[in-house]
Amino acid sequence: MYVGSTGLRGLHQLLFEIASRSVNEVLAGGGGCVDVTLMSDGGVRVTDDGPGIPVEASGDIGGTGLESLLTRPYAELGPGNRPAVTWSFYGMGPCVTNALSSRLTVEVRHEQVRWVQEYVRGAAVAPPAAAGPATGSGTSIAFWPDTDIFDTRECSFAVLATRFKEVALLNRGLSISLTDERPIGGIRSVRFQFPGGPGDFVALLDAEAGAHIPPDIIAFEQEDARMAGTVEVALSRRGSGEARVRTFANSVPTPEGGTHADGFRTGVTAAVNTYARQRGLLTTADADLTTDLIVRGLTAVVSVKLDRPEYEGATRGRLGGGTVYDSVEQAVREHVGTWLTHHPDQAADLIGRRP
Structure with a gap:
């Protein structure tokens, strides 16, 4: 019920739950890039150049960091943190995508440290682990929808491109790209950015x-x-x-x-x-x-x-x-x-x- 269906609509909603977080984060910083990739193995990767999700201390269940984001519903946003994009049906956020994916991986570049973590069907395999120094900042989340739940793992490039173009038109300063690695004939990619909004x-x-x-x-x-x-x-x-x-x-x-x-x-x-x-x-x-x-x-x-x-x-x-x-x-x-x-x-x- 949290993504609307177990068909294509629900599959796209999994992506939107991740992408909306990235879009809002980069826009809050004055603009930036969000890159979405449909991978050849059925996974989807969303990467942004925002500040990176903070990694909370172990056991900080009520926190606002990485593990809370991926395992708990969004906290309500207050004034000053207005969402430019709200794709979530019930305000659940990325935790829905995590729960309905057979696997999810995340890489965070925050405060010059690179963090990585993996989840299987919503449960963390291990706590976030520091994996060396980071260049720049941002977050990359990749997920593989659970085939025991969804009828298909084939997102529609055309539907997503139309929607991302619309979002870029409504939010000046945002650059959003969609890359499809699945076609036999080769990779296809589009990027949208509209200074006139x-x-x-x-x-x-x-x-x-x-x-x-x-x-x-x-x-x-x-x-x-x-x-x-x-x-x-x-x-x-x-x-x-x-x-x-x-x-x-x-x-x-x-x-x-x-x-x-x-x-x-x-x-x-x-x-x-x-x-x-x-x-x-x-x-x-x-x-x-x-x-x-x-x-x-x-x-x-x-x-x-x-x-x-x-x-x-x-x-x-x-x-x-x-x-x-x-x-x-x-x-x-x-x-x-x-x-x-x-x-x-x-x-x-x-x-x-x-x-």
Whole structure:
């Protein structure tokens, strides 16, 4: 139940439990690299260049070091330790991967010491052992899913590449690679890094929709203590067609939308109508422009990163939280309003009439 299935979905979740820890650790340090390798023997290796997991003293059961991480559920993160990526269904973390793997090995480079340890079906073979000096810092975890539990050990390169690209687009400064050593024809590898973050995401979505001219993109990021998190939004207008709004909470898609999606739509609508009335593009006799009319032709990415996200429903497809709605609505209204003021020609075109 902790990984969702014993099929491909659950297999990928084992990897995500490890990868999300690495991604959050390198992003907390201002950015870095996470490298994922699908090994030819059915194992998966995740390596990062973060600070390295501390190795706690033997018997420190309540600690936050290596053995605790691999044998106990994650402790809840507090403010200042916000996860940029939350792939875990129940906040269990790498201990789930360890418990559901026939074998797991870990190498840690921390404070100039290289540590190694091995686990078999979740149990440590021996305590962590110092294995000489370390160059640099970071953590490498390799695991082999238990074939007595899972129907397959063949991860999908295409599915993982799509997901890792999405995560890189939502987290500027992150470099994430995926290497597949399994193909008979030779190794294949991709690397993703996007300095523009969600702005690059919107540009790619527009390109996929056939936009031949790079659009003007409105992009901003704002911290808001009310929702204990940040909101990052990027949007463009292609001119016509259905709105395409992609929403995320802690870098996980929210296909059913939620309070961040609702706040975005309300904020855009308020900004456009306020500007239109201030500039005389709408008279007192005119009704407000509707949300459906305003968002027509928009491409947008709305990403919130929260200390403690609230979801509606067991599938976590819809985000809740009234403060999220308020924070997103205000941020969008203010930033879109400012953009309209500085781009009067585009604003008039968006509204559909000129003064």
